[in-house]
Amino acid sequence: MEEGAILKPYExxxxDLMRLSSDEVPSSLEEIERLESITRSVMENLGPTGPGLLAITGVPNASSLRRTLLPLARKLALLDTDDRKRVLKENGLGSDVPLKNLERTVSSFAMQLKYVQGVERTDNEASHDGDDSQNKEQYYHDVEMLGELQDSEFNNLRNSFKELGFCMMELGLCLARICDRVIGGQELEQSLLESCMAKGRLIHYHSTLDNLILKEAAKGKRSTKGRISNKSQKLHVSRVMEEFTGNKQTQRSGNEARSFGIHSNLWQQWHYDYGIFTVLTAPMFILPCHPLTTRVNGCFCISCEQECPSPCGHSYLQIFDPNKSRVIKxxxxxxxxxxxVGESADILSKGNLRATLHSVCRxxxxxxxxxxxxVVFLQPAWNKTLSLTDYPVQHLLTSGQCSGVCTEDSLGAEQELNKLTQLHKIVPPLSSRLKDGMTFAAFSRETTKQYYGGSGLQSNR
Structure with missing residues (x-):
């Protein structure tokens, strides 16, 4: 199996997305042919012979919305527990990962997003929130070891979350409408609208340093009461930096030891999304301004950080291509x-769309x-019935492993076959999670159980 290949998705x-999803008749034969060509490319890339994904470019205000919201993921993840609970509550957010787990590789902050017209509702909802200004001083205290972080950074968190979320939901709806026109019927678009809502997640993928900071902050909180002194802060920061720099070589050796195997050294484990479409922003990469130093007062600076380009020039999202039996970044x-493409789209389209097996490497x-x-997850209504009539049987049996045309000779080495076997064990085949007539709710429960349940196969996600 070939690894390290780079995919630049079809853009x-x-x-053009708006033109293709509208009912407006093209003005010329040339325009008709151009849009038909684009439609073919869309279906080829989302279909069974394509990668199962594409990129949408030129979205108005996308850059400013992304730059406003994404840096808040790290700030939320590194907040003191009590402050984070308060900020999340004030902004109508929850978490779908155990934030008490200091070994977690991701922090995820989630909100249900309703299908509404425009973003006017966002402003209206925000205006009806209670005035918590009197409570802020009561709850606010130093973020231990990390210094003070002003509440003003999160003043527009709810609005930014919803505005970007609604934008991404509209992209998914328009794409569903295009696919329906090619496949026939309105199964995808209607399934999205009947669900009434989607889930948005603001996700921070932790650096090793982030986890050390969180652990040391937890130690400091257990050993002190109330506000901690500058001397204590300096000691905490010193320990973090000593552990961080001292363990770099050990961590590097550990990474090298774990690099064998397709599921190692990942921010997020291999999986299929089980909804219809998953819409993601391009990731933002962040480095602390002073990664190995502290400020004069002994605090580690988290509010002062810098965006940096991807170290390897790609997104670190990687997909598995079963047609060529390789991992592509x-x-x-x-x-x-x-x-x-998610598994529900694969099922509802009778295999005309192909779900994307993916992970996030670090x-x-x-x-x-x-x-x-x-990320915004677009899914059917919970009571949507999933039928296997006319669905390709081979799709039920696969879980990312190579297709029947792949042989040991074509893969080239026993080590590569071992990687495929590991992937097969990690990702349960669709046939083990889906039965004909099962509701989407039951399918999602069974999928979650098999990924994250008793066997713990995806415990590191």
Whole structure:
């Protein structure tokens, strides 16, 4: 199996997405032919012989929305527990990962997004929130070892989250409408609208340094009461930096030891999304301004950070291509959105769309680097019935392993076959999770159980 290949997804311009999804009749034969060509490319890339994803570019305001929201993921993840609970509550956010786990590789902050017209509702909802200004002083205290972080940074968190989320939901709806026209019927678009809502997640992928900071902050909180002194802060920071620098070589050796195997050294484990479409921003990579130093007062600076380009020039999102039996890393521009096909779209389209098996790898030897992204999961209604009538049987049996045309000779080595076997064990085949007539709710429960349940196969996600 070949690894290390780079994929630059097919790019669909926002203006063309709007034209293709509208009922407006093209003005010329030339325009008709151009749009038909684009439609074929869309279906080829989302279909069974393509990668199962594409990029949408030229979305208005995408750059400013992304730059406003994504840096808040790291700030939320590194907040003191009590402050984070308060900020999340004030902004109507929750978390779908155990934030008490200091070994977690991601922090995820989630909100249900309703299908509404425009973003006017965002402003209206915000205006009806209670005035918590009197409570802020009561709850606010120093973020231990990390210094003070002003509440003003999160003043527009709810609005930014919803505004970008609604934008991404519209992209998914328009793409569903295009696919329906080719496949026939309105199954995908209607399934999205009947669900009434989607889930948005603001995700921070932790650097090694982030985890050390969180652990040391937890130690400091247990050993002190109330506000901690500058002397204590300096001692905490000193320990973090000593552990961080002292363990760099050990961590690097560990990464190298774990690099064997397709599921190792990952920020997020291999999996399929089980909804219809997953819409993602291009990731943002962040380095602390002073990764190995402290400020004069002994505090480690988290509010002062810098965006940096991808160290390897790609997004660290990687997909598995069963047609060629290889792992491909996805490269896309910072201003674009990635749309991935989920298993429900695969099922509802009778195999005309192909779900994308994917994971997020992490860079080696860059322990200070974190990754931020925003994701919207578009899914059917919970009571939507999933039928297997006319669905390709071979799709039920696969779980990312190579197709029947792949042989040991074509893969080349026993080590590569071992990697494929490991992937097969990690990702349960669709046939083990889906039965004909099962509701989407039951399918999602069974999928979650098999990925994250008793066997713990995906415990590191």
């Amino acid at each position: 669909l311009r926002f203006s 996805v490269k896309t521009s910072p201003e674009s959105f990635i749309v991935q 860079p080696e030897n860059l322990e200070e680097l974190s990754r931020e992204t925003f």
